[in-house]
Amino acid sequence: MAIGSVMLEPYGREGLPLGQARTQILAAIKPLSGSEILPLMQALGRTTAAPVIASAAVPGFRASIMDGYAIAGAAEPEPGALWCLVGVSAAGAPHGAALRPGEAVRILTGAVVPEGSDRVLPQELVAAKGDQLELTKPCGPNAWIRQPQEEAAPGQELVAAGQRIGVADLGRLASCGVQQLALTRRPRLGLLISGDELLPPGVQRGPGQIWESNSALLRALLQRLGYDVADQRVVVDQPEQLRLALQELAAGCDVVVSTGGVSAGDSDWIRQLVEELGQVKFWKLFLKPGRPFAWGQVAGVPFFGLPGNPVAAAITALQLLWPALQRLEGAELQLLPRLKVQLEQPMRRGSGRPELARAQLVVTAAGDLWARVGGSQASSRIGSLQGADLLLEIPAEMGALEAGTELWAQLLRLPVF
Structure with missing residues (x-):
């Protein structure tokens, strides 16, 4: 033309x-x-070109969740039970031998739980005197042991193709030994x-x-x-x-x-x-x-x-x-999340077109969600975007709006993780 x-x-x-x-x-x-291979720490905010698969179990061993003592057996002991301390299991330095009945080892958070033990006693529940350990309080049913595949199993999909990599994804992938990723262009x-x-x-x-x-x-x-x-x-x-x-x-x-x-x-x-x-x-x-x-x-x-x-x-x-x-x-489509809010004060407008009005989110002490609209909504006024948390979805048929009017709003906040 x-x-x-x-x-x-x-x-x-x-x-x-x-x-x-x-x-x-x-x-x-x-x-x-097209795609490219980048180091893990350059992948934040990028989109995966292929699924990311775990190559091994993570953590890969039974680990203590608490500082305490790993005891032989799996039964829930009663206060007054006694064990003989035979060693220490620390993170990166496991106790090498299996526990026999009546034996226990000092164990630290993240350390390998020895074979022969299916329970860790938190240190605040026991008293240790020399090589003797005594349970002084009821321990309850929790074994305080992290299983070998708690984070991931071999062959498990950690991140799907087309997923945008976030902060939590980076942390989990690093914990699973992933060094680099195939990313879309x-x-x-x-x-x-x-x-x-x-x-x-x-x-x-x-x-x-x-x-x-x-x-x-x-x-x-x-x-x-x-x-x-x-x-x-x-x-x-x-x-x-x-x-x-x-x-x-x-x-x-x-x-x-x-x-x-x-x-x-x-x-x-x-x-x-x-x-x-x-x-x-x-x-x-x-x-x-x-x-x-x-x-x-x-x-x-x-x-x-x-x-x-x-x-x-x-x-x-x-x-x-x-x-x-x-x-x-090639990313999975993500639009702004929507929630319902109430207008904090009246709003003057003419009906005719649907409007996306800029507003601040106000959360009351009772947990109610209010939208505060301040100043002119003119499309030339960049100040209407400053501090905006919301885009109020005002239907075309609505004219002047009273305080308390309930509206859908798009949340202008990106996820942290």
């Missing part, structure tokens, strides 16, 4: 609902081919920021100019989600320069992301250029913020045209770009 020609409107006046848009995008995205992102009015932060502004913030906001968001931008361009609203930038980004990246230029203004060239170089599969979301969003492909590479307003760009990136990047990486 030539620049300046009239575009048809096959997308509907209001745009696609968010869930429908996500479904359409994910159906079109295929995982990238991360998508290379190309970021295009367009606008005649944009200046780098720190440069003196002229009339009508603003400091460019979308690249900082989006790159930081993507880094928090585990992705880096491989190539970035900030380009004025001139079609030839924008066309060249789109072509070069598509040639060197696995996905192209733009902000601005996909609406219907006189200087919004991006959507028309994508139609020329590839295809716009849908345009406009039935969502606030985020209506001017475009999805398609440039030279066969997935394209995401985010809105120009920074909050709208961040919200649509989280809702639509992030799931697509997970699919490209």
